[in-house]
Amino acid sequence: MKNKNSFIPIVLLMFGLSSCNDFLDVPSETNLTSATFFSSQTDFEKAVNGAYMPLRGLYASGANAATGSWLMGETHSDNTRYKYSPNYRATIDQENINDFMVTPTNTAVLNKWQGYYSVIARANQILATIDGVTFDAAKKSNLKGQALFLRAFSYFDLVQYFGKIPLHLVPATSLTDVSLPLSEVNDIYNQIIADATEAASLLPAKSAQEAGRATSGAAKTLLGNVHIVLKNWSAAESVLKEVVNSAEYSLVPNYADVFSTTNKNNSESVFEIQFRQGTDGYSSNFIYAFFPMPISATELTATMAKYGVAPAALASLTQEGYNIPTTDLIADYEAGDERLAASIGTATASGVDYPFILKYLHPHTTATFTDDNWPVYRYSEVLLFLAEALDEQGKSTEALPYLNEVRDRAGLDDVISAANLRDVIFHERRVELAFENKRWLDLARTGRAVDVISAFGAKVKANPQGYYFPAGQQPVPASFATIDLTFPLPAAEAQLSPYF
Template structure:
């Protein structure tokens, strides 16, 4: 919201004519939004800027802290000497000890509203010039997809939020109350539906921009979340007719050489060949490694992540145990960095080993880390990995779930088993049960291992009504294992299913109300 206020004040200052009547000159160096959009290229640049905002929404530290560390998938390396505010607040998210003053959850809120603000300016000015119908549809379709995606993230993590249908230009338009969650969902559906109608069908190779397939996948995900399973089925079945397919090997879906490939539905774009902001500098594997003075053995690049980014999103044994014997996704998703921790809880690596049937060498400790984002690069903490938002494997699992929830369990099996056959290499591990309850558990588990480290697990637990039960039981195991956890940690209640509205936003906007329990 702070970004919105800054932008609004900037817009007002740009658009308002001075009240001093004697000053009639116009500064030629002063940008005015009412005259900025002069050709299609100006709109294309603005759309690219809106896409850029999504980087902070889906792959910064708040994204994986809230989407993965909040769940039973990952934890963190505790370091008693590191009690910096950011570290303590990030750990608090995992331990269910975060409050309205936590400084690690607001970045998601800020990034989402930054994207919404960027999109609204485009939509507000789309008729400033005459555009070819195809170009206009493409610009509006992409803009509305981005806005729907941002609001979908906001409503699931924070509940009802203010709805901005246009860029506010006054204080009255800026400081508005929260809409209900249902009103936000209705707005998302309208945007995603319009995007699907305006965007072109997916073609390969893809450009990385939103397509009709991406909009329909988002729409299917929204309908599934709202338990409108028949509508989810319709949207997702349309996606299966658009030419997407699974790579033969699971790991191929994450190879930089396969960016925006046949399994990609939508992903956040990064390119280390461009300037630093275009590199993946925040959600890279460096965050997920233990704190090391030299990461060379793991990454091939000498980088010190002790005082910067390391020690988070550590795969739990609970997640590792969720992979079945023979599931090739385990080795593709997680690896072990072997070495020793010193008295300061910093790590020295001696080898990287497979997680499958791993046993530590004498005198060594094996620490797991997410391997799926580890690929060759040349600059420390700057990787070339895109961040997956939707993959075709998820489309198949969403479709299987929507069918099963309608009692069409037999129809769900081929979609579920397509994902499993890729994982195991053949059909020997296919699921055959058509019992609805059995398949509910199987699909949820399949999503866990297929989409591990893609920031889906916490949302899945909340959406399926499993969060309190699963995380309470997980917390018991965690407190038995880690003596540093406080007695009040993992007190998972209904109020904890949403995150607090950032306190700074409450102070800025007196019409905002805080979520219960915070």
């Protein structure tokens, strides 16, 4: 698919063969096709497993850190920065996302686009064929619900980051199917709501579902999130109360334990991306992109040992660190907030102390093959979403218990007054959900992005050493000049489509 012209002979051949004898329409008995593969419950179970798979690539780091969703959700905000390395200049795309200089050729942008459309394509194949195959009705509902959830989840992320995008709802069988016009944002949201609503009706509760898979609670939380973004406050309140009243979820008493690798898919987990340490391709590794670099093996060993981690095969990290907490974020934690020590630690790199994301540092056997899952939705966010939905309807007094349930777990006093509750909830989301890819989307959806990031960018330029630039180095003049609310459509995809 590198050149549109390369499709022409294939398409002509396809249409030419279609007029030949009927025997050409018989599915191959030796090669797997959609006609021969999707014929049993087991086949659909395998297909649904495959639909989840691209999510690991979207949330992990890999050899190329540009695959991390955290680049567009966290570093593209005032929560985190990169530690500029003048000796490692192979990372311009990541820096440009942090500096608000994103172009259509940015690899992280392309990776997000391709990753989610891979999920969508796999979900579409399942949804197009599952009703035509007979097997256990409950199993079918579960599998169909998971596919609908994954498609809705993928489109929701894409529309928030890109705006107008192509809306693929059936498997592509021709060049026409591959290249679709950009759909209006409202049409995309309508489809997301339809998919998430149907998924919620088909999926089992968390207590009846295999750990790590989408549930009715996850679909309802997604639906509540969509309504929050669209400012459908009453609809958000209704569906989020269903999650709360289900009694399927509760806050883990100790904040740090929420993220422990010995406590995956816990009572607070609504949906998280599954990883497993080891060399079989299922491990995570984002913490190794988050350390300040360059950092020697000795310094890395000492830092990890300080937090009870001692993997084998540690080596120096010599590239450039990302997602390093800003002093602005650190200052936003209230005195006594137990989440600060659970979320942010200190690492010594090249003899200098830097903050780093402690939330994702846990014991693992071998360096770079970590066991951490990535939290997408937690019950604490459900509570904060519900508080926001109530406050926006003038029900501030009703909102306070949900907000305070989150604060109580953090060791903080209850909020008593409903004055300026919108800002209080916004602040609470920042510290409760730090480093979970929420900050940029929160800034954009609440209309704060331009003001907050413009002020933040001015601070970075005025004091680059305070934002991890070495002496004598500073951001390029064009950084933070334009604060766009959506990312550009990938140039590599534009070359394959006449519509953008």
